[in-house]
Amino acid sequence: MKIVFSNIISVFFLFISFQKSICQSQKSNDLDDAYKQELLVENNALKSRIENFPSEAKVINAKIAQSIKQKNYANALALTKELEIILPKNADIKNFKSKMYYKLNNMELAIESYDDAIRLNPRNKWFYINKAGVLSEEDRFEEAVEIVDQLIAIENNWSIAYNLKASLLLYLKKNKEALLMFNKAVDCKPESAQIYTNRGDLYVEMNDIKKAILDYKKALRIQSDYHPAKEKLNRISNELN
Structure with a gap:
């Protein structure tokens, strides 16, 4: 069975609306409850920060949403650049501007704006994830790993950071190093069905089917309705029968 690791990295191209608490990813069906909860927390925090915008900024923000x-x-x-004039040191605006540059296929300016966002708020973990996502889109996986290492330095018990680093190492064909990162991820919080499924995929790639089955089952114990784990477990069962 050949496993394609597309679901691992898709989550890192997040689009967080300035107006609504809605998160979208390229393959949102692969997100498990742990990821969705983490994104919800960040969206709610972002919404609260936007509520503190001055009135003129809120007017522009509404136009951006439209x-x-x-x-x-x-x-x-x-419009975001107009907003930036009003709030020149707002990290969320820099982050949002990066997303618009990404949508317009201007990757270099997207990366520069993420750098600005991180400089203004180095504690926001999603800025690092978004920048790593753009770098990986450009096949700059080694640079993306460096960004995730910066994230891990400030969030060393966040499973999502280790999961991202593992996925990047897979693209660099460093499977053994990736497995070490998945092992760290499952020892951290939040506990995630997606992470166990990703490690299971790697075990399949390494032809260790028994460990893959155990990981898919662990994923389903965490979240019984997590479709990717259920589908892959059924596929292995059918192939073994």
Whole structure:
């Protein structure tokens, strides 16, 4: 059985709306409850920060939300730059500007804006994840690993950070190092069905089917309705019969 690790990295292209607490990813069905809860916490925190915007900034923010709804990312970027004039040292605005540059396929400016966001708020873990996502989109996996190492330095008990590093190492074909990161991830919080499934996928790739089955079963004990684990476990069972 050949495993494609596309679901591991898809979560890191997050789009967090300025107006609503909605998170979308390229393959949102692969997100488990642990990831969704982490994203919800960040969205609620972001919403609270936006509520403290001055009134003129809120007006522009509403226009940005409308542009996003219409998928007019160029206009959303132009409005974001107006917002930036009002709040020049706001890390969330820099982060959002990065997302618009990404939508407009300007990766270098997206990366620069993420650097600005991280400099203004080095404790926001999602800024690192988003930057690593853009770098990986550009096949700059080694640089992405460096960014995740910076994240781990400030969040050394966050399973999602180790899961991301593992996925990047897989793209670099460093399976043994990736396994070590998955092992760290499952020892950290939050406990995640997705992470166990990802490690199970690696065990399949390494032809260790028994350990893969155990991980898929662990994933389903954490979240019984996690479809990727259920599907892969059924596939292995069918192939063994």
